[in-house]
Amino acid sequence: MELPFAAANIAASYYARAGDVVYQFYAQNSRAMLDALHILFKGSFTIVLWMTAAIAIIYLVMAAVVLFTRKRVHPQQLPRGKEPTVTVQIPTYNELAAITCAKRALAFDYPAEKLQIIIGDDSNNPTVRTAIDRFAAQHKGRILVTRRGENIGFKPGNLNHMLKYTTGDIIVIFDSDFLPEKDFLRRIVAPIALDPSVAVAQARWRITNFRQNGVSVLGGTITMLCHNIMLAFIDRTGSNAFLCGSAEAIRRSHLLKAGGWLTGSLTEDIECSLRLYQQGRRLVYLEDLSCGCEAPHTIRDLCKQQMRWAFGVITAFKMHSRKLFMSPRPRARDKMSAALFGSGYFFSVLLLLITVFGILSLLSDKPAPIDWALFISETARNLLLTSGFLLASVLALVAGGEGKAIPRMIASSLTVGLIVTYYVNVGIVKAMLGRKMRWFMLAKNGNKMSATRSTPRPGSG
Template identity: 45%
Template sequence: MDIHGISFLLYNTFLIPVTFFSFVYYIVALRSILSKEENEDFDGGGIDWPQVTIQIPTFNEPVAIRCAKSCLNFDYPKEKFDIIIGDDSTDERVSKAIDDFAKRNRGKVTVTRRGHNRGFKAGNLNHMLKFSRGEIIVIFDSDFIAPRNFLKRIVKPFVKDKKVGCVQAEWDFLNENTNYISKLSSTLLMFYYSLIVPINKRLGVPFLFGSGEAVRKDLILELGGWQEGSLTEDTEFSLRIFKEGYKIVYLNDVKVKGEVPYTLKGLMSQQRRWAYGNTRAFLEHSRDILLGRLSLLQKMMVAYTTSIGYLSNFFLLLFLITGIVYFFSQPSAPIDIGRFISKTSEIFLMTSGFLLGGVVALSKKNKSEILFSSLVSVLTVGFLVSFSVSVGFFKAIFGKKMVWSAINKQGNFDFIPQKSDGGYK
């Protein structure tokens, strides 16, 4: 069998799982179109607000100062919250800028340091916990900012329901319009927030995102802290929450803004790390999750969100590659235009669930204006991103090691010129 025949065989083989995932996204997109997001009622009157500690872990990221400034403006009782910047920086300029800021806000902002970066972000969070006075811990990645009423909104579910262990706000973006890469980065996240998260929320298994989240301090201690060395400590902790039967509340109408990767290297690194970390977390807890207290639908969505869903990238990538090889390796012959159009239309309908999902996601978030640029990015650098995701997934499956790779933030340049990448995100 020549290369044309082999590519034809593989193309049709990969068409099967691609069609399956496309059908899944057709269903998910249709559900999103027909459903309405439910917002949480908010009335902050007459509440005895609990003590809160805001943790901002950072690694060579002066943009953490911007995050802390945003937190200082919260309309929460001033005596009821404090801010800790966990500075793992190796750049003395960054540490000095953070120290100067803390001195100007003495009594509200403190700085903790470990002198190393072991355990990555999770290790930093565990270290800050030793100095945290609040009964509720709120965590921000350094590039995030939040609206003035954020703290009251995210704390109220804890006051209303003692069974609530964690609360997660929705993410929005500060730099989505920087370039084609940032538009693709934000589109991928909006796809997740618009199509997958609402289902997880409805089923009672929404995940933490790692920023814009709040957790009861007692619960963190009860479950043994954050898993140091995990590349996605938020997902790993969420799985432990599900196993133990605690409740995570997702607030889709409370939004925090952060940066998305704006370079191809940054986007590939982020997506590879997420695929690896999420898959490793699921594999570690898979027995307890699949045999535990969750319902069948909950188990299916947890597995899909943390691992199985990444296979769609792998199969779609192979489907496109083998399709291209098949098309260009066919013997020279007159093209039957009618048959070509008919077959292409058939394949398009079978596989365009991914495209429909993206269109619906952007429409739901009122971001339709970036559809064209996102589509261009998907059809070009999207191949490399899918490859990176697949590498992360299969490294996790086969137990290969992966270290935390830093992603630079545009906001860092507002404080100190950056010579190298830094950051936890």
């Protein structure tokens, strides 16, 4: 029994001496080690800060160009009698709002014999399925309902299923909460119908519930920054635009040659756009044509939406960036527009890194009394260098006619925006690591209103 105890004592003595050596080394060299780490953290902070400032300046330049230059004019006058055949696709999942959207499609100023309307219903809610069937029966011959039984592959899986039944030469897609005007269809198909080189036409999104609350203001601002500034700038430089997932038109033959939609993608629009870029297709943005839609109005929904978009966009760029940027086929300006489109997510990563390196730099610095003058001046400088994105958002609201909401937008950005930025980075990290993410259904006011309209009144037959 003495041998094991002796061995244990030897081991304990060894680790005690080793611990003493490590402690003495740390006590003698800890400040030097911390100083070296401080130099590393502070240098990294400075580099990331200026990278963030560079992107912020780019957004400010884009906003200035949009505000002080003229819009490009795309063909939007489709001659009577020359209309191409069109299929309107409305993919939906447990959303009564799809009925309201389909009603708008029925009212389009377009020849009925050249217009096919499909509701791709993946609903597992019997009430929603019954309401959609009842609506289709009321418009027999005008509304086709397709079903798969399950929501396999999410929205792109639904779109691919609808392709099997699609007869139109041009496909126009609406998410269920979109509310197009009567002349929308003629205007969005015109650039494709009149120019054989155009594969895609994307309309501007107009947020109908923008002022509902602080969350919708922030969500609407993100949309405006994309549509009123970035896509508008891209269009004015003559570069290719992007599909945005709704209020979009695409030539069916070009979609089929590209391989259809990528089943399971969370941003099938961006992924398909990058494939079309590689094939040398033209994608145009119609700044003058808008379509009403909703922004998320709860923190949960906004965070999940932005996380899903970040995940989907980064995943798409991982798949296609090498071929896109190395291929001679896409024009240099189109490669630039692709880089600009992805820069917003890079900005979110940089903001996270600024926070991390800033905290580490502060913790590793030498203890000393606070130099308030230096602290205030450096903080003001850092805020100024990183505020370009916020200033661009202000200009986006001005361009979108929502200037009165600027104070609410700033307040939401500095509160809810911090939470959203965190979830955006979660989406980016998951995409970079090759993790999976599921599709999230968002709450929409249109579903509540449609449910109210579809509920029989007391005493009605």
